[in-house]
Each structure stands twice: as structure tokens, then as C-alpha cells.
Amino acid sequence: ESMVQTKWAGRQVVYYEETDSTNIRAKDAGEKGGEHGSLFVAERQVAGKGRRGRGWESPAGTSIYMTLLLRPTFLPVKAPQLTLLMAVAVVEAIRQVTGLTGGIKWPNDVVFNGKKLCGILTEMSTEIGFINYVVIGVGINVNQETFPEEIKDKATSLKLETGAGIRRGELIAAVMERFEAYYETFLKTEDLSAVRARYNRLLVNRGQEVKVLEPDNEYEARAVGINDTGELIVRTKDAEKTIYAGEVSVRGV
Numbered sequence: 638e639s640m641v642q643t644k645w646a647g648r649q650v651v652y653y654e655e656t657d658s659t660n661i662r663a664k665d666a667g668e669k670g671g672e673h674g675s676l677f678v679a680e681r682q683v684a685g686k687g688r689r690g691r692g693w694e695s696p697a698g699t700s701i702y703m704t705l706l707l708r709p710t711f712l713p714v715k716a717p718q719l720t721l722l723m724a725v726a727v728v729e730a731i732r733q734v735t736g737l738t739g740g741i742k743w744p745n746d747v748v749f750n751g752k753k754l755c756g757i758l759t760e761m762s763t764e765i766g767f768i769n770y771v772v773i774g775v776g777i778n779v780n781q782e783t784f785p786e787e788i789k790d791k792a793t794s795l796k797l798e799t800g801a802g803i804r805r806g807e808l809i810a811a812v813m814e815r816f817e818a819y820y821e822t823f824l825k826t827e828d829l830s831a832v833r834a835r836y837n838r839l840l841v842n843r844g845q846e847v848k849v850l851e852p853d854n855e856y857e858a859r860a861v862g863i864n865d866t867g868e869l870i871v872r873t874k875d876a877e878k879t880i881y882a883g884e885v886s887v888r889g890v
């Protein structure tokens with residue numbers, strides 16, 4: 638039934654011609670006993686989601702909007718690291734299918750020449766301190782040729798960058814295959830040690846000045862790279878700090 642050569646990731650696909658958001662569909666399935674590895678794919682989202690309540694532009698027929706449902710046995714604190722695992726899987730899958738090498742903007746964006754090709758949104762549900770389910774949403778701009786005014790300077794697509802149309806099914810399969818392999822290693826190490834070096838090589842912020850925006854503080858620092866738990870290590874004149882995704886926002890690609 639599926640063209641994906643995996644043991645569990647994306648073996649079962651739930652397809653929507655149109656839906657609110659694939660993350661919402663995956664979470665709903667998570668609540669109702671949906672299986673680990675189920676993949677929710679939509680041709681179009683009418684309420685595509687980004688981080689912190691932002692939206693994800695999701696026109697019909699041109700892109701990939703998909704969410705993977707997982708039922709991990711590790712502790713909730715580890716779940717955000719899956720976003721970084723997925724980012725590596727996406728960059729490598731894009732390179733395999735199109736030859737284009739994107740970069741990663743910590744923690745969750747895949748970019749090319751400073752423009753966003755893909756966004757990743759991880760959400761989870763816990764019960765009595767354990768993970769009930771995790772969903773990882775991936776939006777990849779594949780064959781779009783234009784973007785709305787508000788994002789046209791910061792968004793791009795594989796079609797715009799390579800000039801070629803890309804078969805979405807092939808790219809989805811490649812992402813699932815790589816993610817599954819990395820996830821299985823992650824279950825053993827319970828950290829990002831196996832992909833940290835790859836992630837850091839792809840990190841566009843690496844060695845660059847970034848502006849760290851904390852809720853009540855703002856400072857400039859040089860990004861060093863991620864550590865084994867996915868925090869960004871930054872160096873200021875007199876100190877080294879680690880920053881967590883979600884708590885702060887980092888500017889400057």
C-alpha cells in the first residue's frame with residue numbers, strides 16, 4: 638500500500654484532500670489510540686500551524702504538509718530533541734532527492750540562502766509525567782512558484798531553487814526512511830549524540846553573531862553549535878551559555 642521502505646514510519650498513511658492542520662489530525666488520532674508511525678498528509682491545510690500560534694501558508698497541490706504520530710517511551714523532557722532529528726532527516730532527504738543542500742536554522746527551520754524551505758512543529762501530550770504521544774509536523778515548500786507578500790522575502794521552495802519539479806511522494810519516503818533510522822538510534826542513546834555533528838555542520842547560525850531575545854533580556858552572542866540535548870551553545874565576551882528552544886528566540890541567519 639505504501640511506497641515507503643520503512644518498518645513503521647509512514648507505513649500507515651491517512652490522506653486528506655483538505656484539512657485544518659495535519660498536526661491537529663495527528664493529535665486527534667493520538668487521543669483515539671492511533672498507531673506509532675502513522676502519517677497524516679494533506680494536499681492543503683486551511684489552518685496550518687507554526688510555532689507560538691503563528692500560521693503556516695499551505696496552498697493546494699504544491700507542497701508537503703505532513704505529521705508523524707509517535708508513541709515514545711522516553712521522558713517528556715526529551716521530546717523537543719525530535720525536532721532537531723527531523724531537521725537533519727529533512728535536509729538529507731532533500732539532498733538525496735534534489736541534490737540541493739539546505740541548512741538548518743536552530744532549532745527547527747530548514748533554509749536555503751536565508752529563506753525558509755521547511756518548518757517543523759513538534760507537539761506532545763503527557764499523562765502522569767509520561768508521554769502519551771508526540772506529533773511532528775513537517776511543512777516543505779516543494780513546487781510553489783510564488784508566496785504571499787508577507788513572506789515572499791523569507792520563504793522559498795525546492796522548485797524555485799532547483800528549477801525542477803519534484804515528486805512529493807519520493808521526498809516523503811526519503812524523509813521517513815531517514816527519520817526512522819535516526820529515531821531508532823535516539824531510543825538507544827536518548828540524546829542527539831549520533832546526529833549532533835551532522836546537525837552542527839548544517840547549522841547556518843554556526844560561528845555567527847546571533848541576537849538572543851529572552852523574555853526580559855536581549856544580548857548578542859556567537860553561536861557555537863548544539864550540545865547532545867539540542868540546546869544551542871552561544872558564547873558572549875565573558876561567558877558560554879546554553880539556550881533552550883521555545884524559551885528564547887534567536888535572530889540573525
Ligand code: ATP
Nearest residue numbers: 687688691692693694746753756757778788791792
Ligand atoms: P521565525 O521564522 O520568525 O524565526 P519560527 O521559526 O518560530 O519563526 P515557524 O513557526 O517555524 O517560525 O513558522 C511560522 C512562520 O513562518 C510564519 O510566521 C511565517 O512568517 C513563516 N511562514 C509561513 N508559511 C510559510 C511557508 N509556507 N514557507 C516559509 N515560511 C512560512
